[in-house]
Amino acid sequence: MKKKVLPSCLALTLTLSMLATPVSATSVSAVSLVTDPPGRTGEDVYQSIEDTVLSKEGTKDVSYQAVYLGVKGYGTVTKDEKEDFVHQFSVDGKVQEYTIATGEEENYAIQNILAEGYVFDITVADGVVTGAEPAEVQAQGPITSMEENSITVDSQEITLEEDTAVYTIEAQAGGAQVTAESPEELAEGDTVKVYEDNGKTVVYETFVAEEYEPPVSYTPGERTLKNFLAAAMQPVGTALYVYGGSWDWQDVGSSRQSTTIGVPQTWKDFFQSQDENYTYRNNDDHAHSYYPHEAWNQYYFAGVDCSAYVAWSVYNTLNTQSGKDGYVMSSTGMAKNFAQDRGFGTWTQEFAGPEDFHTGDVFSMNGHVWICLGVCEDGSLVILHSTPSDSRSGAPGGGVQISGVGESEDCQAVALAREYMSKYFPAWSERYEAAFKAYDDYTSSSGSSAGKFTWNLAGDGVLSDPDSYADMTADEILADLFGEGEEPVAEEQQAVYLGVKGYGTVTKDEKEDFVHQFSVDGKVQEYTIATGEEENYAIQNILAEGYVFDITVADGVVTGAEPAEVQAQGPITSMEENSITVDSQEITLEEDTAVYTIEAQAGGAQVTAESPEELAEGDTVKVYEDNGKTVVYETFVAEEYEPPVSYTPGERTLKNFLAAAMQPVGTALYVYGGSWDWQDVGSSRQSTTIGVPQTWKDFFQSQDENYTYRNNDDHAHSYYPHEAWNQYYFAGVDCSAYVAWSVYNTLNTQSGKDGYVMSSTGMAKNFAQDRGFGTWTQEFAGPEDFHTGDVFSMNGHVWICLGVCEDGSLVILHSTPSDSRSGAPGGGVQISGVGESEDCQAVALAREYMSKYFPAWSERYEAAFKAYDDYTSSSGSSAGKFTWNLAGDGVLSDPDGYADMTADEILADLFGENEDRPSGGGGGGNSSSSGVSVSSGSHGRVRVSPDSPKTGDKVVLTPVPDEGYQLDSLTVLDRRGNEIALTERADGTYTYTQPAGRVTVKAQFEKIEDPEPSVTEFQDVQQGVWYYDAVGYVAQHGLMNGTATGRFSPNASTTRGMIVTILYSMAGKPDTGSALFQDVAPDAWYAEAVAWAANNGIVSGYSDASFGPDDPITREQLVAILYRYAQHMQYDVSARSNLSRFNDANQLATYATDSMSWALAEGLITGMSSDVLAPQDGAVRAQVAVILMSFCQNIENNL
DSSP states (O other), X not given: OOOOOOSOOOOOOEEEEEXXXXXXXXXOOHHHHSSOOTTOOHHHHHHHHHHHHHHSSSOEEEEEEEEEEEETTTTTSOGGGGGGOOEEEEETTEEEEEEESOOGGGTTTTTTTXXXXXXXXXXXXXXXXXXXXXXXXXXEEEEEEEETTEEEETTEEEEOOTTOEEEEEXXXXXXXXXXXXXXXXXXXXXXXXXXXXXXXXXXXXXXXXXXXXXXXXXXXXXXXXXXXXXXXXXXXTTOBOOTTTTBXXXXXXXXXXXXXXXXXXXXXXXXXXXXXXXXXXXTTOGGGOSSOXXXXXXXXXXOOOHHHHHHHXXXXXXXXXXXXXXXOOOHHHHHHIIIIITOSEEEESOOOSGGGOOTTOEEEOSSOEEEEEEEOTTSOEEEEEEEOOBOTTSOBOOEEEXXXXXXXXXXXXXXXXXXXXXXXXXHHHTTOOOOEEEHHHHTOOOTTTOEEEEEOOSTTSSSBOTTOGGGSOXXXXXXXXXXXXXXXXXXXXXXXXXXXXTTTTSOGGGGGGOOEEEEETTEEEEEEESOOXXXXXXXXXXXXXXXXXXXXXXXXXXXXXXXXXXXXXXXXXXXETTEEEETTEEEEOOTTOEEEEEEOOTTOOEEEEEOGGGOOTTOEEEEEEETTEEEEEEOOOOOOOOOSSOOOTTOOBHHHHHHHHHTTTTTOBOXXXXXXXXXXXXXXXGGGOSSSOHHHHHHHHHOOTTOOSOOTTOGGGOSSOTTSSOTTTTTOOOHHHHHHHHHHHHHOSSTTSOOOOOOHHHHHHIIIIITOSEEEESOOOSGGGOOTTOEEEOSSOEEEEEEEOTTSOEEEEEEEEEEOTTSOEEEEEEEEEEESSTTSHHHHHHHHHHHHHOHHHHTTOOOOEEEHHHHTOOOTTTOEEEEEOOSTTSSSBOTTOGGGSOHHHHHHHHTTOOSOOOSOOOSTTOEEETTEEEEOOSSEEEEEESSSOOTTOEEEEEEEEOTTEEEEEEEEEOTTSOBOOOEEOTTSOEEEEOOSSOEEEEEEEEEOOSOOOOSTTOTTSOTTSTTHHHHHHHHHTTSOOOSBTTBOOTTSBOBHHHHHXXXXXXXTOOOOOOOOOTTOOTTSTTHHHHHHHHHTTSOOOOTTSOOOTTSBOBHHHHHHHHHHHHHHTTOOOOOOOOOTTSTTGGGSOGGGHHHHHHHHHTTSOOOSBTTBOOTTSBOBHHHHXXXXXXXXXXXXXXX
């Protein structure tokens, strides 16, 4: 991981100037020193030059480009040694040590130019630096794109030659460090500075500050009271406190920074490179402290202390050019100096109270100085100063800020300070809260120097007051400075976005004037939005119906929006009288806690207020904090989803392109124009997101098989943009946006760059002719001309060719409308088969993989057949077939040999199966594999595991009836037609032992006449709770019963005896011996189950020879027992999940490590939150029901 470093930086150019007799100059390029002549090393050449130069008469001057690293021995050397300090530089990546020619007599002129971590052109003579100036940077900023031999920085293409040097600069308290790295280590997004050094390019990977524009403008040299305060406002929130900061290096007067017009770049660099952990001093480690313990200012350039800040403010008010005499002096005597020595105004130590303070006053305390911005109506003072203050994480940092001085923290000045700091200086406010200062403390002084200075604003005064600031209150001054004036103050609101008013009737021509509806505190508010076509509808492209946002509203216009930070989300797992538990967090329900229900639907979301008493266990909620108040929204919360195929963002291989394209399969619905931007012209945030966008997953999981992407009869309640803008751009993805997302995730590692969304018809041609990714054609003979990864643009649709089957049919990936099993026109991202008939291999593969790996999708949809002639037809000059260039210079490579694989081989490799697959196929639910033929007729199918059994293997048959049907009969015949005995298991599967030769499996399915039993008999299991379906499942399959008439007791504990009894039943209650546990009586109801489990290695009991049948089972015990049961039943237990994301993984018992990793990977169990596993917590009956249902369904789906 790259470390954040201060700016500037680059290294070395060596120019040798030699004075001879007569005087002459000789220049030696650094490039000549790194090229070894035959038989000589670079050191030989360097020494030869040294000897040549030293043999000349005169002075040897050498010019280098170097990174200044700092004073050697920082933290131990003292101010008394200043003139003899050894200074360290990085020259050509190597540390060089020099002294500096200038000392006290020259006011340490060179030291006052140098700054750690920055790049300088220096002149060195006999080990002494005699001159230094900042080196000229050629380009700086993030690397926006990379080619094989070049990078693009600041819109400039930088060629990486063989002699290009690359270094990393790490700036830190106590001295910067420079490390060499190879150009190959550079990556898109890295921030760099690029220099030219004697004809050679040098790239430094280092911190580069973003441009910063203060929210208040001023005019250098405009001598008015308003402009003085405007100037003083420039560094607020962007300059950190450094002790002695912006005094000069030797700590006696003004630095370059304190006489710079405008905020010095080094202040901005330092602020942006730090975070809330910055501390201006480290008393325990002087060598790594920004505080000048030894009384000179190593970090004079980085920030600003109190007196230098006031001095800078005065300088920028009275001057138009940098570099003149400054005003830095002791803070205690500054006010008096301004009056008595400089004649700027008056000074006094006598004042009665706040009423005697004036706008612009400078007050010198003993050891601190501040500016009075203005007086509030309650007598409190709003002040400007640079001061140490603790960050929100407790670190003593601080800097230039607005504070409030008053009798208590409730005063008006503190409220104003906090309002303006949070509103206009958000980066600062993330780290610090605006400070309260007690009036008595901040207006006290002693001695003859401290006191209060007031500007002379009369005609002969240094300042005038044409704006009448002297007569304004602090709030009026702030409003005027920040340009608020009479306009309404922007208000921050937390709101649910409901959608466009009049959806279904308004049209695209009215987009800029749409009225948008929000729910604020449960009430519908109507606003317009500030951004339009010119700003690419920036705010509209953030908003999404039914989600919560922090919005900024001024005069009925939304001027900003960002997703609100959720505090906790998920099902309510427990409830107390005044609290609920969500995501393992206890949420206190205070008197002011607000509870709402969000109902998201086509045409606009709705928010309804409800009482906390209406909340119930199992309800899914999202919890937010809104101005110190807890707000609970009862709303849909998606379950975590892990795609069955993994990929690597930015890995440019053919395999990874298909793996990326597989991520949204089965979890993203088709939305017309989905993941185009809101205005329907280009890429949305979703289409340039790395990883499957959360909004796609949310929308898929919140819908069912009745979802339809369009409602032609009721435009106002349709997800289809009948009026041609994308109200639901965020929710799903159409064909071209899906292909664009797949390409983006293959070529990029970061979200938010330029995307690839465009017309589907022209996409293939664009990839080839405009972007140079490969070739395009409209001429192809048949399926044999299709290649793995091809992108085919039809007229109005685009799809990806995953691979070609042996029968010439094509397996494709695309987002397309398709009818659900209930007949609704929904669909989305899926695997389909393209061929001459529905019996082709591609359709069989598509249906097999969609049903096996995407069960939630397959409950709604059947994988589609597409006719070859229809899906490869095109007209006009744009549609056609694109093929990736996989040669050495291509955008993709093919190290995995995917271009030579068939579709079934590619699918097996992508899904990690790596087994021989059947070459045959068939329709009507029939399939075949080596060793087994299956005939299942209609209304269902039978899965076989393993699909190519060997003689003697135990074979598991899993009947999978269609909805509304059940298994009627199942028969297995050997090759001679003899019936083979089947064993029926409690989980609904059947087993037999594979004989020699092929067997035939025959299955018949019948319609279910009577409805299946429900869980309504349990009065304590309410429909809609998170475990409702699971309780129904375990009850219907006889795995768990109620605890009493009409009660399931979902929150009761589950014992160890109960679990082994359930598994014993699932295994068919086989014969068993006895187990010798001292606490298991032979006639106990669980005795046989415990004996069976112990004798088969499923349980082992405790170390004291007891089993603990009545002990509540823990989460780790439960998954360990299930894991051993699965091994015993010869199920696949190879899946694993990484446990390191859980903070309490170290609490997991050794025996349960593999089983917990397996259970997480199979989705049998989840963390109590994203980083809490709670392995030793008890598993209540509701949790056990969910785990057992998942376990049994995994058996059904995966065998």
